[in-house]
Amino acid sequence: MKKEQMILFSRSMRTRATWCDALLALLCICAAVLCLLPQWIAPRGASITVAYAGARANEVFSLSENREIFLEHNGYHLTLIIENGTAFVRESDCPDRVCQSRGEIARNGDTIVCAPAGISVTVHSEEKGGDADAIAG
Secondary structure, three states: OOHHHHHHHHHHOOOOOOHHHHHHHHHHHHHHHHHHHHHHOOOOOOEEEEEEOOOOOOEEEEOOOOEEEEEEEOOEEEEEEEEOOEEEEEEEOOOOOHHHHOOOEOOOOOEEEEOOOOEEEEEEOOOOOOOOOOOOO
């Protein structure tokens, strides 16, 4: 290998970050935050509807007010937590506890279902549109 080629090769293999590298990293972080932002912010006017299997009436609660709700149906008990614009089941005495493993819900149409208890919790938003998962064309 010639001496000129070795010098050119060593210059191109720099190890220090430049301002361009920092700008690129900052842009990547900003893009990631913008992609995740809708999941972190609950829609304005969002509420949850608690529906019970059978003839019992539905209950509606606002997602903007933090609270702890105790639900009972078909001999099972659930503790529903509304906190910072999200809802989740903290405790349940049903056999499989799928409702607990569902995690937090906050987006329009998100649902938690406890089949043994016959309870479903669904998020409803007053805002129109913007909840499409995909566009076919």
